Amino acid sequence: MRLQGKRAIVTGAAGALGRVISSALADEGAAVAGLDLDGPGLELTAQLVAGRGRPSRAFVVDLTDFDAVGGSVEAARESLGGVDILVNCAGGGAVSFFHEMSAETWTTQVDRNLNAVFNVTRHVLPGMLEQRDGRIVSIASVAAIAGGRLVRGATAYAAAKAGVVGLTKALAIEVAEHGVTVNCLAPGAQATPGRDRDTPERREELLAQIPTRLLGRPEDLAQAVVFLAGPAAVNITGVILPLDGGHSI
């Protein structure tokens, strides 16, 4: 029970990783409010959290809308009684080759993967600073540090996730002396349901680029989040933790 009594917001809580992260936080004693566009998916995650005996809330919101996010964060804060942990997990890539990419595709990727992190963190941070206690963990990607070798056509996604890396380091310095830590994970390919669509050839192509020859397990990624949100990580900030089987070495 490393997070007993803690109150967490998880963005992208309806998604594959957000759901596992929400469940892992609840397993350690945290109340969880999920923010996502996907209402039915959020409800399922909320049921998993509630099933672990923890308070659970769900807020449907487009995280690229700064003002709407402010309202949802405020509602989450009120219903939880405060926010101690923020996990920025919402996001996702779209394959598009740079020489033919539209400005709209570029903007959408940056909005979804970087600006959403700004929008939510900007609204959550003041409360953490006030209580002089907070943990922010964002889910970037190995694409931010190793380019798009696992998925070609990922320039917009990689650039946006690299923005999350920069934001993490700069914000970590800004708030370090106020009791708030800011870290991020840089996962490689995870064994999420989306990967089931891979052909055997695509699977082999992926594994050939991963020294351990293993896809990441969402449960393991969630444990990294729990660690960074927990008491043992009080003096860890500004870290970019690759979870990629050595791909980025």
Ligand SMILES: NC(=O)c1ccc[n+]([C@@H]2O[C@H](COP(=O)([O-])OP(=O)(O)OC[C@H]3O[C@@H](n4cnc5c(N)ncnc54)[C@H](O)[C@@H]3O)[C@@H](O)[C@H]2O)c1
């Ligand atoms: N799955 C992987 O292999 C992998 C690898 C590296 C990084 N990541 C990152 O991890 C995070 C989670 O990935 P996942 O596999 O769970 O993806 P997913 O598609 O299953 O979940 C992403 C969630 O984000 C939500 N979302 C997206 N845009 C939103 C918006 N504008 N407003 C509100 N909600 C929005 C979606 O509705 C979805 O529920 C993403 O940021 C992704 O880039 C995933």
